[in-house]
Amino acid sequence: MDDQKFMNAHEKALSLFEDKRSIGVYCEKKLHAILKFYIEPDQSCHELTVNGFIADIFKNNQIYEIQTSSFNKLRKKLDTYLKDYPVTIVFPIAYNKWLYWIDEENGEITKKRKSPKQGSYFDSIKELYKIKMYLNNKNLSVCLVLMDIEEYRILNGWSNDKKKGSSRYERMPIRIENMLTLSKTSDFKVFLPYNIDTPFTSRQYSELTKINLKNAQILLNILTYIGLIKKSGKIKNSILYEINSY
Numbered sequence: 001m002d003d004q005k006f007m008n009a010h011e012k013a014l015s016l017f018e019d020k021r022s023i024g025v026y027c028e029k030k031l032h033a034i035l036k037f038y039i040e041p042d043q044s045c046h047e048l049t050v051n052g053f054i055a056d057i058f059k060n061n062q063i064y065e066i067q068t069s070s071f072n073k074l075r076k077k078l079d080t081y082l083k084d085y086p087v088t089i090v091f092p093i094a095y096n097k098w099l100y101w102i103d104e105e106n107g108e109i110t111k112k113r114k115s116p117k118q119g120s121y122f123d124s125i126k127e128l129y130k131i132k133m134y135l136n137n138k139n140l141s142v143c144l145v146l147m148d149i150e151e152y153r154i155l156n157g158w159s160n161d162k163k164k165g166s167s168r169y170e171r172m173p174i175r176i177e178n179m180l181t182l183s184k185t186s187d188f189k190v191f192l193p194y195n196i197d198t199p200f201t202s203r204q205y206s207e208l209t210k211i212n213l214k215n216a217q218i219l220l221n222i223l224t225y226i227g228l229i230k231k232s233g234k235i236k237n238s239i240l241y242e243i244n245s246y
Contacts, residue, residue, distance in 0.1 A: 006176050009037035031171045032056075035066045035090055035145065038176070051080045063087045068171075071130040078134050088141040088181070091127060093119045095146040095177040102154050102169060112150065119146060121180055121190060122211050125219045135226050136185070146177040188228050191219060192243065199232050199240035 013033035036046055036056055045059040053076075057064035063085050067074060074089065081087045097119070098112040121144050134140050150172045157166035182188060193208040206216035220241060223229045232242040 003175070006034075006038055006173075009041065010034050010173075012037045012041065012043075029068070029170065031092060031149070031173055032066050032068060034173055035092060036064075039064050039066075039090060051084065053077050053080060055081075061085055064090060066090045066092075067127075068092060069127065071127040074131065075134075078131065078137075078140070082134065082137050082139045086139045086141070088143050089131075090143045090145060091124055092145045092147050092149075092173065093121070093123045094149045094151070094171075095119045096148040098150045100150065100152045101163070101166075102152055104154050104156050109152070121146070122209065122215070122219070125211070125215050125222075128222055129218050132222050132225050135182075135222070141181055141183040144180045144182070146179070147173045148175040148177060149173050185226050185228050188223060188226060191223065192228075196243075198242045201235065201238040201240060203238065205241070 013030060013036070016033065017030065037043075040046065040057045040059055042059070045057055048055055048058040050058050050063060055063045055077075056066050063081055065074060065077065065087065067089055068091070071089070071091075078087065094115075095118060097115040097117070099115055100112050101110040102108070124142070124144050128135070128142065131140075135142075152169040152172070153163075154167045154169050155162040157164045159165065180187075180190060182190075191209070193205075196205065196208055202217045202220055203213060205220060206213045209216065211219070220229065224231060224241070227244055229241045229243050231239055233240045
């Protein structure tokens with residue numbers, strides 16, 4: 001990845017938060033702003049009205065939407081935009097994550113602690129499902145961005161240590177590890193293990209990909225919908241899947 005490009009975007013975005021006169025950053029999180037400048041450094045292309053909606057980036061008749069969650073909220077925009085423009089949804093995923101905890105009473109911040117979990121492209125499953133009906137549209141691309149992130153959380157949860165059920169305050173990206181763009185059906189092959197034998201069940205798929213069974217079933221639903229795989233029968237109560245030829 002282009003580390004210098006990322007640092008430039010980081011600097012530009014944070015300067016807006018320091019400038020109280022800047023418009024359009026008060027309700028925007030820093031992760032969103034930094035990604036916006038990484039994709040398009042020219043601020044004049046940011047936050048433009050296109051077909052009645054505000055696009056995060058609009059340049060050369062292309063639209064980029066940075067969406068950190070809740071892809072379902074994009075459906076109305078997609079219904080309108082995809083008729084006329086190529087649209088790329090940019091989704092950040094925490095690859096390595098360090099946690100800071102903020103005491104809500106005195107504002108003290110703990111030393112950072114590295115999360116044992118490492119993110120992957122599979123962390124996009126639930127969001128992709130929310131826009132499954134658009135994934136075959138030739139005008140839609142989804143860009144998954146693996147990022148190292150420092151996350152700040154408020155100690156206001158319901159558990160004794162106030163961590164479970166806590167509120168996320170801010171996420172600060174510190175590096176881009178990798179990016180993957182899903183534009184056509186064959187791009188989704190990244191979700192198929194190289195050593196998978198066909199036909200296979202959702203449980204076998206879950207074991208090979210090391211994701212839980214529920215998420216495996218959701219992803220297989222998506223891959224079936226876009227035509228990468230197909231149902232080929234049953235064994236006992238389990239559906240069998242095969243990979244379509246391309």
